[in-house]
Amino acid sequence: MKKDSLTNWIKSGSPWIWMNAGAVSIAVIMTLGLLAVIAVRxxxxxxxxxxxxxxxxxxxSEPRLLAGERVQAEQVPRARLAASGLPVAAEGGEFMTRELLKVGNREVYGADFTWVVGEWLSNERTPRNIVVLERREWGNFYGELLNVKxxxxxxxxxxxxxDELQRRIARIDQLHGQISHLEKVDIGRINHGLERLRLKTRKLELEQRLDAAAQAELDAERAEWDAEYKTLEGRLASLYQDFNRDSIGVRTLDGRELEISLGKVVRAYQPNAMSVPQKLGFYGAKIWEFVSDEPREANTEGGIFPAIFGTVLMTIIMAVIVTPFGVIAAVYLREYAKQGVLTRIIRIAVNNLAGVPSIVYGVFGLGFFVYVLGGSLDRIFYPEAAPAPVFGTPGLMWASLTLAILTLPVVIVATEEGLARIPRMIREGSLALGATKSETLWKVxxxxxxxAMMTGLILAVARAAGEVAPLMLVGVVKLAPSLPLNGNYPYLHLDQKIMHLGFHIYDVGFQSPNVEAARPLVYATALLLVLVIATLNLSAVVIRNHLREKYKALDH
Structure with missing residues (x-):
């Protein structure tokens, strides 16, 4: 009886349902666990x-005083420490504790981090007067505040x-914002205008139209730019003088006294004296800085806003390019092409393109888009810029086009499957009512x-936003703090190089000169990349669901 019940249960398909549910549950748990580890770290x-x-x-040896943040601790075999040259006694337990401390004060100690043996630390305390200075260069400083000058x-x-230090840091932040705006916006606009004027002069020379009248007009325009630049240069010099006016006297815990310009200090805080609400406020400010500010210290400090902006803008441009081409190709294959051997070969080729390694697309983009197409555009439309390339060098447009080619098969397949699911009777009904084939196609x-098109776009965005290998060849760089979208004509600079979250993870994690400082940022940036991709996909999913509900009645 039990055997018959088991047989009937297996034949009912319930085991496969439970196996699928278990597999899905394990996948969800593993995904959430991975995200949790990334988020926590x-x-x-x-x-x-x-x-x-x-x-x-x-x-x-003589005892010395250490001060810093405890980053991590691990148990290591005693024999391993002895093999590294440390004077470890033979007797004792099998394992000893090794701790990583962030000691800062790079100009004094030469490195931000140091490994110590936990058993050799004694008399640990957390004095409330310890000051941490977060600086624009040279990392953190740990010590005591002596005076303000x-x-x-x-x-x-x-x-x-x-209290005086906090007031003057607030003043420094305001000055830094004014200097940044003056250099990047106002002076950047003048430099852009002077460069356009230089190219215009060179173009007139090549066309042999640079006569006395044209030269006089160019000289007058250049004089206007120069006059405005001198005015801004005077304001900038005055701001820098105020910016570098104040300084502070500090002392390390081992008694070394230093003087630090406040222009180099981003913020000062006393973590040992902060309450929980104060730490929460500090925590929120640091996260906001991470998502809204520019990087500094070889991308290991500051924010990653240029990388966020570059990732989103490149993905949007890629979507704008790939969607019409993918839809047109799918419409041709499903609605117009004669179904035969050639059509099957094209479909096989499209499916095979989806499995090509992404780095191959990067090499193709570099060879065809950058060197062939970009070089041709420079020779035809920008001869005055030679020998400096305009589009004959990696940039935003070529990165977007390369990703569009990479994701094109996904959009074609998804759109063609969507077209195949539309009942033939709907097409025939539209034609019977007098609509042409093109009207039936575009309106029904x-x-x-x-x-289905939105599904293809979702899959394309999910793949393109996380790609790194091809972008290293066609437009993404380590540091490009100036955004490709600004107030200078033509406003969207498709020839400009950009930063990307995926490449930022690779660069900080594997190319950073300060690996220990960069490690937490790798996790934070990876989490942010996941959130950006999820946001883009969620937006597309909302649009797709709206379209699905809108045309559900027609489908039935």
């Missing part, structure tokens, strides 16, 4: 960790120095197939 980087101060004594004049010292068939 990445987002914990922005929390203001306590700074510990401890005595560190290596056996056989304005030029050579002492403004405050002792306990009064902290394509609207009903639009959810």
């Amino acid at each position: 990445g987002m914990a980087h922005f929390w203001p960790a306590d700074v510990i101060v401890a005595d560190y004594q290596v056996p056989g 304005e030029g050579d004049n002492l403004v405050a010292e002792g306990e009064a120095a902290w 068939v394509l609207p009903m197939a639009s959810p």
Whole structure:
């Protein structure tokens, strides 16, 4: 009886349902677990960790004072530490603790991080007066605040120095914003105008139309630019003078005194004296800086906004390019092409293109788009820029086109499947009512197939936004803080190189000179890339569902 029940249960298909449900559950749990690990390791980087101060004594040497943030701790075999040259005693347990401390003060110690043996640390404490200075260069500084100076004049010292320091850092932030706007927007506009004027002069020379009248007009325009530049240069010099006016006196925990210009300080805080609400406010400010600011310190500090902007803009341009081409190809194959051997060969070729390694597309983009097509555009339309290339070099347009070619098979296949699902009677009914084939296609068939087109677009965006290998060849660089979309004509600069979140992860994780400092940013940037892709896909899913509901009645 039990055997018959088991047989009937297997024949009912229930085991396969449970196996599929289990597989899906495992996949979901693993995905959520991976995201949780990335989120914890990445987002914990922005929390203001306590700074510990401890005595560190290596056996056989004098004790010294260490101060820094505890980054990680691990258990290592005693024999391994002894093999590394440390004076580890033979007796004792099999394992010892090795800890990584972020000690900062790169100009003093030469490195931001140091490994220590946990058993050799003693007398650990967290003094409330420890100050952390986050700087634009040279990483963090850990120590004590002595005084605040304005030029050579002492403004405050002792306990009064902290409040004065916060006020002057706020002033420095305002000046930095003014300087940044002046350099990137105002002076950038003048430099762009002067470059266009130079190219215009060169073009007139090549066309042999640079007569006295034209030269006089060009000289007058150049004089206007120069006059405006001198005015801005004076304002910039005045701002820099105020920017570099203040300084602070600080002291490391081992007694070394330094003077640091406040122009190099981003923020100052005392993590050991901060309450939980203060730490939460600091945490939010750091996350906002990460998503809205520009990178610094070889991309290991600051924000990644240029990479976010470049990723989103390139993906949008790719979607605008690939959608019409993919839809047209699918319409031709399904609606117009004679179904035969040639059509089957084309479909096989399209399916095979979907499996080509992405780096091959990058090589194709570099060879055809950049060198052949871009070089031809430069010779025809931009001869005055020679020998400097305009479109004959990797840039935003070629990166977008390369990704469009890479994702084209996905859009073609998805759209063709959507067209195939539309009942033949709908086409015949439209034709019977007097509509032409093209009217039937544009007003009936394509609207009903639009959810399938959006599905193809979703798959294309998901693949393109995470690609790295081809972009390294056709337009993505390590650092490009100026955005390709600005107020200078033609506003969208398709020839400009961009930053990308995927390449930023590769660069920070594997090419950074400070690997320990870069590691948390790899996790944070990876999480942000997932969120960007999810946002783009979610937007497309909402549009697809709206279209599906709109044409559901026609489908039935």
